Amino acid sequence: MMDKFISIEAIAKRYPGASGGEVAVFENLWLSMARGEFGCVIGHSGCGKTTVLNILAGLDEPSEGAVIVDGQAIEGTSLDRAVIFQSHALLPWRTVLGNVAYAVTSKWRNWDRARVKAHAQKFIDLVGLTGAEHKRPSELSGGMKQRVGIARALSITPKIMLMDEPFSALDALTRGTLQDEVRRICLETGQTAFMITHDVDEAIYLADKIFLMTNGPGAVLAEIVENPLPKDRGRIDLHRHPLYYALRNHIVDFLVSRSKTFTATTPDHDPRNVPTVRPGLSEPTIVSAPSLVEANSTQKIAR
Amino acid sequence: MTFSLRFRAAVVSIALFAAFLGIWHLATRSTATTTAMSPEYAKLMGLTATQGKSAMPGPLDVGVKLWEHLKQPFYDNGPNDKGLGIQLGYSIGRVGLGYLLAVIVAIPLGFLIGMSPLMSKALDPFIQVLKPISPLAWMPLALYTIKDSSISAIFVIFICSVWPMLLNTAFGVAAVRKEWINVARTLEVGTVRRAFTVILPAAAPTILTGMRISIGIAWLVIVAAEMLVGGTGIGYFVWNEWNNLSITNVIIAILLIGVVGMLLDQILARFTRMVTFPE
Ligand SMILES: Nc1ncnc2c1ncn2[C@@H]1O[C@H](COP(=O)(O)OP(=O)(O)OP(=O)(O)O)[C@@H](O)[C@H]1O
Ligand SMILES: [Mg+2]
Numbered sequence: 001m002m003d004k005f006i007s008i009e010a011i012a013k014r015y016p017g018a019s020g021g022e023v024a025v026f027e028n029l030w031l032s033m034a035r036g037e038f039g040c041v042i043g044h045s046g047c048g049k050t051t052v053l054n055i056l057a058g059l060d061e062p063s064e065g066a067v068i069v070d071g072q073a074i075e076g077t078s079l080d081r082a083v084i085f086q087s088h089a090l091l092p093w094r095t096v097l098g099n100v101a102y103a104v105t106s107k108w109r110n111w112d113r114a115r116v117k118a119h120a121q122k123f124i125d126l127v128g129l130t131g132a133e134h135k136r137p138s139e140l141s142g143g144m145k146q147r148v149g150i151a152r153a154l155s156i157t158p159k160i161m162l163m164d165e166p167f168s169a170l171d172a173l174t175r176g177t178l179q180d181e182v183r184r185i186c187l188e189t190g191q192t193a194f195m196i197t198h199d200v201d202e203a204i205y206l207a208d209k210i211f212l213m214t215n216g217p218g219a220v221l222a223e224i225v226e227n228p229l230p231k232d233r234g235r236i237d238l239h240r241h242p243l244y245y246a247l248r249n250h251i252v253d254f255l256v257s258r259s260k261t262f263t264a265t266t267p268d269h270d271p272r273n274v275p276t277v278r279p280g281l282s283e284p285t286i287v288s289a290p291s292l293v294e295a296n297s298t299q300k301i302a303r
Numbered sequence: 304m305t306f307s308l309r310f311r312a313a314v315v316s317i318a319l320f321a322a323f324l325g326i327w328h329l330a331t332r333s334t335a336t337t338t339a340m341s342p343e344y345a346k347l348m349g350l351t352a353t354q355g356k357s358a359m360p361g362p363l364d365v366g367v368k369l370w371e372h373l374k375q376p377f378y379d380n381g382p383n384d385k386g387l388g389i390q391l392g393y394s395i396g397r398v399g400l401g402y403l404l405a406v407i408v409a410i411p412l413g414f415l416i417g418m419s420p421l422m423s424k425a426l427d428p429f430i431q432v433l434k435p436i437s438p439l440a441w442m443p444l445a446l447y448t449i450k451d452s453s454i455s456a457i458f459v460i461f462i463c464s465v466w467p468m469l470l471n472t473a474f475g476v477a478a479v480r481k482e483w484i485n486v487a488r489t490l491e492v493g494t495v496r497r498a499f500t501v502i503l504p505a506a507a508p509t510i511l512t513g514m515r516i517s518i519g520i521a522w523l524v525i526v527a528a529e530m531l532v533g534g535t536g537i538g539y540f541v542w543n544e545w546n547n548l549s550i551t552n553v554i555i556a557i558l559l560i561g562v563v564g565m566l567l568d569q570i571l572a573r574f575t576r577m578v579t580f581p582e
Contacts, residue, residue: 059485077488089482093504093580102500106490138581156490 004068005035005192006056006160010272011065013051025051026219028271029065031211038186038193040203042251043213044259049196050164056194057083057162070159079107082153084163088145090137090152097133100124100152107156123155124148127181143174150178154185161186163195167202176235179205187231200251204244205235212254214262220271222262225250226278246279324362331361360551368551369558383543385535387555391563393535397453397528398521398567401460405517409465410510413472414498417506423473430469438463438524442531452532456525463524464517471513475506507578515571522564537563 008031017023025048033039041049054060056067058077067074069081090099100120105111111119124133127147137145146166153161166182167175183206186193197203203210210225228243238244263269306314360368376388416423438459445455479502487497529538537556544552 057489059488077491079489079491081489083485083489085482085485087482089480089486091483091486091501091504092582093578103490106492136581 003034004032005037005070006031006033006194007068008032008052008056009066009068011052011055011062011067013048013055013060014063023217025216029221030272030274031221033192033194033209035192036190037208038183038191038206039195039209039211040207041194041196041211041213042198042200042203042255043219044215044255045198047213047216047219047259049213053083053162053164053194053196056160057081059083079156080159082156082158082161084146084149084153084161084166086165086168088137088142088149090145090148092137095134095136096124096129096140096148097121099137099148100155103152103156120151120155123151126154126185127151141174143170143178146170146174146178147181150182150185154189157189159192161191161193161195163193165196165198168198175199175202180235182206200248200255201238203251204229204247205233205238210251212251212259214259218263220263220269221274222258222266222269223254224274224276226276228278228280243279250277250279327362331359358550360554364551365554369555372555382534385540387537387540387559390535390537390540391559394525394529394537395563397457397536398460398518398525401457402464402518402521404457404461405464405468405521406514408461409468409513410472413469413510414476414502416469416473417476418498418502423477430466434466434470436462438520439527439531442528446532452534456528456532456536459528460521460525464521467516467520468510468513471516472506472510475509475513476502478509479505504578504580508575508580511571511575511578515568515575518567518571519564522560522567526560 008029011029012027013025014022015025029052031052041052043049051060055062056074058074058081074081091102094102097117097120100123101116104116104120108116108119121133124130127150129144129147129151132140132144137148140148146169149166163182167178170178179202182193185191186206193206195206204227208227210227211221212223212225213219214222225247228247229238229241233241258265372387376386378384378386379389416426441459441462442455445458446452449455449458483501483505484497487501492500525536526538526541529536530542533539533542537560541553541556541560544550544556
């Protein structure tokens with residue numbers, strides 16, 4: 001049996017439409033991830049990625065369906081699921097240390113000050129912000145703010161990290177550094193991570209599985225792309241890997257053309273059994289038929 | 304040579320003040336046209352007619368009188384003759400008490416309205432109707448029900464300072480950035496802790512702005528209220544001195560009302576700066 005650590009089951013999200021009726025952002029969406037996996041969602045703007053993530057975080061409720069994490073249907077937010085927000089969402093009246101400590105005291109309410117501080121400091125050091133503990137968010141650069149957000153999310157040692165375009169507002173250099181850090185931390189701690197991105201290379205570098213969503217409204221999860229690149233891939237020589245272009249082209253093709261036409265050209269698409277694709281040297285082959293997926297999903301973390 | 308803007312502004316301020324004093328002095332100095340009249344009539348008419356002296360005191364008269372008051376601010380010679388310090392003390396005490404009551408009521412209520420769309424909608428019609436009522440219009444009702452003039456004045460202060468605080472608190476609380484609330488939610492922070500650790504600090508600058516508006520209004524209203532209820536306070540002092548035809552004292556009282564009002568505003572401004580955070 002495939003270990004379904006996260007299982008999104010038949011969720012739908014509808015909003016009241018302009019002319020009385022309801023508009024569905026997506027209907028009957030199924031998605032699952034194993035423990036320790038890194039999943040990236042890619043899709044065009046407005047297709048409902050943030051909505052999925054917010055439902056997973058418990059910040060939003062699906063109109064229908066359920067989300068099951070670690071064998072239990074989720075109800076609202078939880079300290080087990082940390083969110084790294086796109087806009088970093090730091091509390092501006094608190095210092096770096098204060099922001100991280102706020103999360104720490106929220107998780108461990110009876111810890112004394114010294115213990116909270118030491119714990120928070122550990123994670124501030126981890127993201128490379130040693131020395132900036134007493135700065136306020138307004139005195140930090142965009143990249144530093146995002147690091148505080150990462151430190152805050154990690155400090156509560158969550159089971160799952162949820163990231164909504166965490167690096168999209170950063171310059172390429174900072175983005176690269178933070179990608180390295182997130183990847184290192186996730187591999188070291190065996191984090192399960194779910195991330196939204198618009199950056200194909202970011203997805204290829206970080207993700208084990210890439211979820212491709214078609215355009216909304218009425219978006220569907222079209223395909224799950226397995227990353228054929230080795231676990232010990234480096235960001236710098238990513239593009240030298242023989243499978244890199246096959247993978248990249250597959251994703252870009254989807255974004256450029258198939259995301260628009262998918263629903264029309266694939267009438268027998270089964271949202272419960274989304275095909276899993278593993279781009280190879282020749283044409284990408286569908287390895288799906290869920291039994292095959294199980295054989296392929298060897299998500300053991302290199303420690 | 305260039306001086307700082309601050310210095311140049313101070314020079315202009317002092318020059319304007321000197322000019323004002325000069326014009327005031329010239330306008331009120333004695334004019335030498337004294338008409339001959341019978342001594343009895345002259346006695347009746349007072350100095351104005353006999354010596355050509357203006358009834359309006361000049362800056363020097365006011366200065367001398369002010370110095371007298373400042374030397375002895377707290378004397379008490381019965382109900383109609385108290386030091387200015389005592390009168391101001393009464394007024395500040397009333398404003399402080401009414402204002403404090405307003406804070407106690409307005410801020411929790413504002414929180415409730417800001418956090419609950421239901422309460423916001425339900426209370427809106429009441430607020431819309433009650434807010435534009437002049438605080439002094441409440442005075443007869445307050446006097447009738449409370450039967451104590453001093454407490455009625457406090458009630459009027461309460462009523463007039465409650466609205467800006469209530470509306471600003473409700474607005475500040477409702478406008479707290481969703482992402483900050485979401486941070487608290489993902490950290491499973493309870494409602495009470497969330498109110499104190501996220502909503503209060505986020506809304507504090509808006510709340511303090513409301514409090515600053517309120518203290519200004521309260522200080523405006525106390526003078527009028529005390530003129531109505533009488534007894535003690537700077538408002539009563541003004542009215543009493545008007546009845547005594549002591550324009551000098553009235554001018555001094557006006558000056559002091561202005562200074563105290565400025566100080567109250569500055570105190571609140573300082574608090575506002577303390578809770579404001581840069582983004
Ligand atoms: N409160 C709302 N009322 C009505 N429609 C909404 C509401 N919130 C979101 N939507 C709609 O839901 C759809 C999905 O929104 P969502 O924010 O999930 O998109 P997204 O995929 O994250 O886009 P982006 O990449 O631009 O962030 C959008 O078409 C949006 O118009
Ligand atoms: Mg989004």
